[in-house]
Amino acid sequence: MAALHLQLLWAEWRHHPWRQAAAVMAVALGVALAFAVQLINASALSEFETAVHAASGAPDFSVRPRDGLLSEDLYARVAMTPGVARASPVIDLAVGLRGRDGQSHPARLLGLDALVAPWISPGWLAQPEASSASSTAGAQASPVAPLSALDPDLVFVNASARAQLGTADHVTLRVDGREQSFAIGGRIAADGPPLLVMDIAGAQTHFDRVGSLSRVDVRLAPGARQEAVMGALDAGPDVRAAAPDEAALRMARLSQSYRVNLSVLSLVALFTGGFLVFSVQSLAVAKRIPQLALLGVLGMSGRQRRTLVWADSLTVGAVGGLAGLALGTALAAAALRALGGDLGSGTLGASTPHLQWNVLAALAYFTLGVASAFAGGWWPARAAQGLAPAQSLKGLSTASGSDWPVGYGLGLIALAVALALVPPWRAIPWGAYACVGVLLLGGISLVPQVVALLLKGFRGARNPVAALAVARAVDQRHAATAAVAGVVASLSLVVALTVMVASFRDSLIVWLDDVLPADVYVRAPPGASEGPVFLPAAVLAAASGPGVRQIRAERLVTITLAPDQPDATLLVRDLPTGNAAPALPWIVAPDATPPPPADSGVLSVYPSEVLAALQHLKKGDIMEVPLPPRAPATGAKARTTAARAVVRGIWRDYARQQGALLMARADWLRLTGDERVSGLAVWLVDRDAKESSATDGRTAVVARLKAAVPADSPIEIATSGELRDYSLRIFDRSFAVTRWLQGVALAIGLAGIAASFSAQVLARRREFGTLQHLGFTRRQVLTLVASEGALWSAVGAALGLALGLAVSVVLVKVVNPQSFHWTMQMSVPPGTLLTLGLGVIFAGALTAWGSGHAAAGRDVIRAVKEDW
Template sequence: MSGSSAVRGTRTAAPAPLPALLATLSAPEWRHHPWRQAAAVLAVLLGVALAFSVHLINTSALSEFSAAVRAANGEPDLSLRAAQPGGFDDALYERVAAAPGVRVASPVVESQAQAFDRAGERVALKVVGVDALVVAGVAPGLWPRVADGEGRTAFLAPDAVFLNAAAQQRLGLHSGETLALQFGLGRVALRVAGTVAAGGPPLAVLDVAAAQQQLGFEGRLSRLDLRLEPGADAAALVRALALPADVVAASSDDATQRVSNLSRAYRVNLTVLALVALFVGAFLVFSVLALSVAQRTPQLALLGVLGLGARERRRLVLAESALVGVLGSALGLAVGTALAALALRWLAGDLGGGYFPGIAPQLQFSWPAAAIFGVLGVVAALAGGWLPAWQAQALAPAQALKGLGGTAGPAAPAWLGPVLLACGAALALLPPWRGLPIAAYVSVAVLLLGGIACVPAAVGLVLARWHPRTQPLALLAVERARHERQAATIAVAGVVASLSLAVALTVMVASFRDGVARWLDTVLPADLYARSATTSAAADTAFLPPGFVDAVAALPGVARVEATRQRALQLDAQRPAVTLLVRPLADPARALPLVDAPVPARTALPGAWVSEAMVALYDARPGTTLALPIGPAGEAVAFEVRGVWRDYARQFGAVTVAEADYQRVSGDTRRNDLALWLAPGTDAAQVIAAIRALAPDAAALDFAQPGEIRAVSLRIFDRSFAVTYYLQAVAIGIGLFGVAASFSAQVLARRREFGLLVHLGLTRRQIVGVVAGEGLAWTAAGALVGLALGLAVAVVLVKVVNPQSFHWTMELLLPWARLAALVAAVGAAGGVTAALSARAAAGRDAVLAVKEDW
């Protein structure tokens, strides 16, 4: 009776809820194989951590820089800004201040200068002249706070300057000490009389009249910040003022938007590069779950016989992949936050791009961003688990219990790979979207998927004519590798993805480095270089005095001197300023690294030669007319574009004009840099000493020889791209782990086959050799596909992504020796990995497995 009741109780018991059942079935896998699950979690963790940390660093740096811009500019209702760095006539101030609807008008002089710290080193310093009586109502961060012991009206003194915290720390100066600013090749001494609250990079504030006098802005202003009466219409005010051509009206958000546009392409490219780790990590999740499904095939088959449906088996594997994604994403977000905090502390948020100089941002954590990157991690894990889940669903329980059926996934149609490759090539031809190569990024992903889909066909082609009939074991390995080539997609998908990315990055970096080296050889023809300004932004305060160039040319040992002038030009209020380079141009074809031959003059206009960025951003093609605001009062002067040259130093555009044409239309005779050709046998050190003796301040000039500049530039380049080599190593390691996991899965499914071979007389070493031969064949095919695919991706990166992101081109360079070594190493490692995975294949378990069918 009791037994009958027990049976009836078992039959009438309510089934366990599906989530609880799936958790119960997954628990043994996580408990007995923690290392394997940990590897999958680690792959997602690395991808999420790298991508999220890059996002946090960029967002924090941009936020801090924008806050610094707002502190320095304030938040006026309206700003009237000079169209060019030279400023506008300050007579406009009285008219604007008296205009109806204007409550406060704050005049500002703004310039980039170079100061000297305690050690005599030059420091980039932003200098702002304000009217302390009105600035607090518009930009409180610029209001001078007088130090103790100074007079109450010290902010009106012509030699008083007020530093923010960054300037005090960088210069090592405090109240009562002297600040030395470079003007020309001399120094201007100012007395530190207090501080200002504005944050951001080093900043100095002084009285607006003193700034006009000390910085060469006599009678000029940089901007007028306006606070309007309540209800005043800014647009109507601008129309009523009838502003001159060299003044533009701007909102307080324009400067912040300009900074965002300045670094947008750089930030997006870093984020996409970081997401590559997450993309490759999905293949590791796939390999781990495929191995898990293969090992648990008997258990899954038994559960299927007992009533666990196909959909439930699929949900089981997808639930495990989702758990991998959730754990990896959660840990990745924590690790990424920590990495971002350390990077912001040690690298100051610059990340090698140079877009946020002098900024030491605080971490700006964002929960919405964390949610987005967390979801990306889960999606990557689910994508990696989809095919193993399909395998678990398609499992035939009865056949699987007898050891029949394979571990290969569904066979992709033969047309899928070529169609994806064609779609990827078509996407690469699309133009950028809002200045970003979005279609090119999608093209790279589609090309990778298409290449992976072509792996079976590639295996067939590689092995089609290889028939080692005199070597039975080799013939067995080749025939099985050819027959099971659909399984090769699973085995070498990670190798194809990782190797193709490694090849693409290798070709891109090599092409870029070769292009930079050739460009440096062209732009550095002289024996010695001297510069007065470390940046083009400071070129208007650091310049060579009149007669200095002629004095240098007369020095013993100097065969020829060529002086150049740099200045910033604002061609578009929504874009960063372009750089104008003025130099003698007797033969532009020899003096400039032209992309194509210069076009002959078609008009009587003076000629201009533009960088590639000017063509992309301003459509300044050869033969067109380009208006440059370089007239004496900022008037636009028309130039005819005669050629395009490569410039890897200025991303947002540069224009070169002949010195004679520039001085004729502008009246500006200042020069900033010198290129010197020395007589044979002349000691460069003696020439440098003689030039320093001519300068009012010997520390105001920097000297370098072309070899030094070239070595420093390439060293900076190599350091900037060092991260790509680490990314290649990680990607290839993940791919080889996928080979190991895939062959381990196949070994488990082929125990009876190996047992039969043992009964036929094959030794364990011979069986391992057969598996190693299969692995070598598949990995060799995968390596060839990866090489071809990597070259295709490299073409997209070099010819599409770089021009669309940074507006420069380069020639494609193929470092065949490095590529061959990379492919050979991956192929050999794949064979060794397969052999190691098969070491247990011919053991006692394989022999006993044959008895399961008897």
């Protein structure tokens, strides 16, 4: 029997290659997209972890400040603490490296003690050019630093940095807005992104870090424990112990929601691909009814017929899975080159990581592809099992089943509603994802009932072709599930993604209008410099000149509110005094209660909704805000302070996924005395004259500001319109992959329509012959078929649109707040949705007409004669 099954499978694939290719393509596309997203995520995280490990080395732990820098005096205390075998002082700087292409590339510079650091991380051992042939193994066994590593004017580069520099013997670095050039003394063996090492004294001198350290790396003595060492050190609350992979863990948490959402969305194609397999297998079973019936008469049992269809589905899944893995690998490699590891989202940096291919992941997605194909062939296989062989040979039986009880579909929808209320687990809305899948299954199971309900009023039409089309569409509604299941699944998901993206984009536009009220902005562009960039006095003076009505100073500070969460951004701005609230897009607006007086020691702060969700803050709560210390008096020790603050309101911020906290600049100056400014918002003088005069005034102010910016400074001058356009370009780039998912899902759904209607039409050759014997013309038969295709497609489009809107509510109101802690307003684009619905109806009618053209073209006598 196994040999017979193989022969029948081979015959099916040989005689109907295009039909099988449609199913294989659906599975392959689904596996390819899902596997590509997994490869992209894994590659980006691996690259980031490599960069962190290369810059952090391999200590047991590091002594770090809670904010700012460590005092160099602490190093000696750490080195002498019981339980410490070795202590290595480190200056860690994010720099811009000017490559051979003339562009600035992100890199890290480590200032190290060459006599100690290689014992903790051998990859940091400086190897002069003359001794570059020395082996890394030898360097690890005896990390003796060459004398050139102690030269404060030399830097040593790893392979990635050397690739950026080419054959140059000097390197130009940008730190804190200033560029400096250094001679290249040799290389280091550390892997990962561009990394440079120099003597710690040189780093302190050249980059204004004299007397300060970024951290102290610690290697423990055998048997020593981190807690005991920190307790003996007793460095105070401003110093903490940090794990070497702390940054990697924070980035993994920060990007977790984005990565999981992208992975789940990538399974959309695989999900709809399963429905296409369902349609193709329904076609195969419908076309092979005489063959299956004959096999039944000859002794093949129903279970064996079911196994035959299942084997065909598994073969489709295996071939599609293998093709999907190859295509997914190619897609991932291309996406990493074009968009980077975060597909333009900005969560994992702008580097281009190397592809990390994983065998276990490949097996997992291959298995998913096979499982989706098997699931798609489940019901057609059961239909083949239930054939009555003798009746089927007479054309009195079909492979179609009966309607599902309506209670099943309603029960699934009720279950979906309950799943939407399930709280997230580890910041991932698993309940909402399950809700989407169950909701789609419930809606698709109701297709026959929806067909009967929507077409009930069209029975009894005067036109015989229309009356027959409606009557058959209603009477054979159980076959509609196979015909439109794919398009309902794909269209609903496409509609849901369309509404979600439109809602987010429209909310972003409204938000930009609220947060960009000024005419001109002076700032450091994102990614221009890893360190803070402050505006020089000349720029501040230029912003206060003629043509300017108002300026608002701003300062950005990175703060750590919880060790296990990403660093938040402290926004220090000029805010209205008294009871007036800042003009912001409020989630929870401040009330008329006067703010705490300045001498109360309690500040007024305004967390973003993301920060409020991460820190579980609500209006009126008291929180601790870490602030840098004032400049200490001579001989005194600077200590980080923590100010008490009351939450007066919560506002919407789409720019910072890690959260932001707004405070008044007056409070900042009073507590820190730091008057440096990193950005300005400039309002121009209102003009009552012609618009050209206002334009001329804007041009003059912008020209004056640009003239005040130093030539080598990364500061940019931009209008509110330019910033708005830039933000929308970033948004569109981040959601580019979503549009690809929409296109693929819709294409799979339309392919399902084609396969299903072909199945229905090819199984009705005798019916068409009988109609033509009764006087129907060939054109009337084609009109009948096209009308049925349009009717079923219209039902599928209506159900798909309704389910899509329901799914979009889940995505906008549940998934986004639970994953990203962002809320937004629903925005439904009626024109786009109408176009999608009409396109599906047209495609269904056209497909049915094409299938009917082939079936109705057969000889009428021969078609009727086939009735054995």
